[in-house]
Amino acid sequence: MTELQKDPITRGDFLGFGLLGTVVGAILTIPPVAFVLSPVIKTDLLGESDIDEGWQEVASVSDIPTDEPASFTIEFPIEQIYAGPDVQNQFPDEKRSDEEFTLKNAVWLSWKSEINHDTGKIAKVERPSFLDEKSSGFSESEREELKKNINVLSNSCAHLGCPVRWLINLDGKGEFLCPCHGGLYDINGTYEGGPPPRDMYRYVNVKIEEDGKLYVKHGYDIEPGLDKQQPYVV
Amino acid sequence: MIGRARSQAADASKFVVDWMEHRTGVVTHMEHFLYEPVPKRGAWVYTLGSACLFLIALQFLTGILLLFYYVPTTDHAWDSVYYIMNDAYFGVLIRGIHYWSANFLMAVIGMHMAQVFFSGGYKAPRELNWVVGVVLLLLVIGLAFTGYLLRWDQDGFWASVVGMKIGSYSPFIGGATIHFLLGGDTVGPATLSRFFAIHVWLLPAAIAPLIGLHLYLLRRHGVFGSESEYTERLAKLHETQRLEEYSRLEMGDDPYDDDDDRYGDNGSRNGRE
Ligand code: FES
Numbered sequence: 001m002t003e004l005q006k007d008p009i010t011r012g013d014f015l016g017f018g019l020l021g022t023v024v025g026a027i028l029t030i031p032p033v034a035f036v037l038s039p040v041i042k043t044d045l046l047g048e049s050d051i052d053e054g055w056q057e058v059a060s061v062s063d064i065p066t067d068e069p070a071s072f073t074i075e076f077p078i079e080q081i082y083a084g085p086d087v088q089n090q091f092p093d094e095k096r097s098d099e100e101f102t103l104k105n106a107v108w109l110s111w112k113s114e115i116n117h118d119t120g121k122i123a124k125v126e127r128p129s130f131l132d133e134k135s136s137g138f139s140e141s142e143r144e145e146l147k148k149n150i151n152v153l154s155n156s157c158a159h160l161g162c163p164v165r166w167l168i169n170l171d172g173k174g175e176f177l178c179p180c181h182g183g184l185y186d187i188n189g190t191y192e193g194g195p196p197p198r199d200m201y202r203y204v205n206v207k208i209e210e211d212g213k214l215y216v217k218h219g220y221d222i223e224p225g226l227d228k229q230q231p232y233v234v
Numbered sequence: 235m236i237g238r239a240r241s242q243a244a245d246a247s248k249f250v251v252d253w254m255e256h257r258t259g260v261v262t263h264m265e266h267f268l269y270e271p272v273p274k275r276g277a278w279v280y281t282l283g284s285a286c287l288f289l290i291a292l293q294f295l296t297g298i299l300l301l302f303y304y305v306p307t308t309d310h311a312w313d314s315v316y317y318i319m320n321d322a323y324f325g326v327l328i329r330g331i332h333y334w335s336a337n338f339l340m341a342v343i344g345m346h347m348a349q350v351f352f353s354g355g356y357k358a359p360r361e362l363n364w365v366v367g368v369v370l371l372l373l374v375i376g377l378a379f380t381g382y383l384l385r386w387d388q389d390g391f392w393a394s395v396v397g398m399k400i401g402s403y404s405p406f407i408g409g410a411t412i413h414f415l416l417g418g419d420t421v422g423p424a425t426l427s428r429f430f431a432i433h434v435w436l437l438p439a440a441i442a443p444l445i446g447l448h449l450y451l452l453r454r455h456g457v458f459g460s461e462s463e464y465t466e467r468l469a470k471l472h473e474t475q476r477l478e479e480y481s482r483l484e485m486g487d488d489p490y491d492d493d494d495d496r497y498g499d500n501g502s503r504n505g506r507e
Contacts, residue, residue: 036414039424043413050418080422082307101308103420160399162392180396 051103052077055207055215058107061146062135062212067122068174069110069166069187071155075102076218106155106163107203107216108176113187120173122187136211143208152203152216153189159196176200267449270457279353280457282346289339290445293377294438296332304384306430308423311386336378343371355457363451366444373441380433386426394429395421 009017034041042048059072078101079085114124126149130142138146153176155163162180169175175192176185184192189200205217255261272280303322305314318325347367350356356364383394402412417424 039417039419040410040413043419044409050420050422050424078418078420078422080418080420080424081427082423101422103422160396162396 049218050078050080051218052079053217055205055217058152058214058216059109060135060212061150061208061214062131064109064111064150066111066127067113067125068168069108069151069153069176071106071108071166073104073106074216075104077101078103103218108151108153108155108164108166108189108200109214110151110153110187112149112151115186115188119171120175120186122174138208138210138212143210146208147206150206150214151188152206152214154201154203154220156201157183157196158191158198158200159183159194164200267453272457279349282342282349283452283457285342286339286346287445287449289335289342290374290441292331292335293339296328296335297434297438299328300332301434306384306426308386308426311384311426315385315387336381339374340378343374347371360451360455363448363455366448366451370441370444370448373437373444377433377437377441380429380437383426383429384433391421 056074056076058074059070063072064070080101081087111125111127113122113126115121116123128142128145128149131146155165157164157178157180159178159181162178164176164178164183164185167175167177174187176187176189177183178194178196181195183194183196185196185200186192189202191199201220201222203216204219204221207215209215251261270280300318303314303318303325305311315329318329322328350364350367379394379397382390382397384390398412398415401415402408404411413419415425415428416422417428
């Protein structure tokens with residue numbers, strides 16, 4: 001062993017330096033670390049979200065085709081640094097930015113369907129028959145029935161979030177295919193093959209107004225026991 | 235006339251060099267850092283490390299130039315890259331060099347590591363240089379990952395989203411990791427700002443001193459080992475082979491009996507090094 005310590009220090013000095021070092025170290029590290037990690041603290045510890053919690057319009061139920069899904073875009077306003085309302089509304093007469101800061105998601109809407117397990121084709125579609133007669137002015141119970149029979153799926157693949165698309169293959173069987181690693185789902189978003197660990201994400205908060213417009217809130221069916229971030233979805 | 239001018243120039247440069255050497259010792263240091271004896275055979279593979287250094291230097295230089303026009307905001311990032319590519323003089327060249335040298339860097343680092351690995355260059359006393367090299371590799375991967383998003387086009391955007399989500403699968407800290415990178419819980423202006431900060435300041439600032447350390451350790455131990463280290467190893471090898479031969483003779487196994495060492499009539503093991 002080489003002799004590192006040229007002047008030995010007393011135990012009291014050692015403890016004193018240790019204490020002083022800890023205090024000074026904490027004063028120097030805590031502010032920058034908390035500064036850089038503030039999004040982590042806000043989201044993971046305080047449970048805040050950057051995404052607007054309100055209802056966003058998706059489409060009218062009469063726009064949903066009978067035997068295949070259709071995609072619609074929705075935009076959730078978001079607040080992050082200069083997109084926050086304090087910055088945007090500081091000078092209401094002058095626009096702060098040309099861009100509306102939103103999270104743009106695509107939603108796949110379809111009627112819940114029964115799949116024939118041998119051919120993989122759609123056997124029965126749960127499309128309420130009253131839709132043939134009217135496209136608005138739905139009663140309370142009709143709205144309930146519509147809501148029960150619509151798949152409201154996020155297009156973000158449950159594996160790593162690439163946008164999935166609807167493809168019909170040569171023998172007429174339709175599937176959601178993810179372009180990134182080949183994840184496959186059926187029309188109800190049920191997992192069929194590939195790397196995804198689960199079914200497609202469904203929006204949990206859905207409402208249908210009397211005029212047949214469908215609204216959603218941001219939020220997916222993530223099982224309560226599961227860590228919110230596994231797999232992660234935005 | 236020309237001869238006189240040439241000898242005057244030579245005198246003047248010698249004067250400058252001597253002057254610098256006296257005051258800073260820079261010439262001896264340069265000699266020490268630039269010249270390295272390497273074995274003649276396969277000398278080209280010893281240039282892979284310098285190739286990495288060269289490519290990283292290109293990254294720094296072209297990166298600084300790109301910063302003159304690039305705007306790290308979600309509303310203008312893509313447009314500023316478009317401006318660089320279409321309106322700025324030589325923008326295609328500068329950005330092209332940044333892009334391609336980044337790609338080549340990854341490949342050259344792979345070859346450099348393979349060369350060090352297969353030549354056993356990580357063995358004592360050079361283990362720490364391997365460790366520093368691996369840290370450098372991780373930093374370069376971090377730079378490649380964060381640089382991809384800055385283009386703010388579909389390609390870079392989705393690649394980064396997928397990359398961040400891979401990070402979110404890590405046990406225990408998955409959520410914190412992705413929220414740290416996103417700067418919140420969704421991709422937005424904060425994400426671009428963070429990636430910009432990491433790509434342009436944090437990682438380059440970390441990589442520069444580590445490159446210095448890597449070079450210092452390299453010069454301390456040499457890329458190839460001293461000549462004496464090499465001859466010693468060779469002598470040791472000869473010695474063990476001689477001893478093996480003796481023990482074989484002692485066991486009554488006559489090597490001149492037939493060609494049982496399978497090296498032919500006039501070959502012996504010693505002749506085949
Ligand atoms: S992201 Fe869809 S399969 Fe990987």
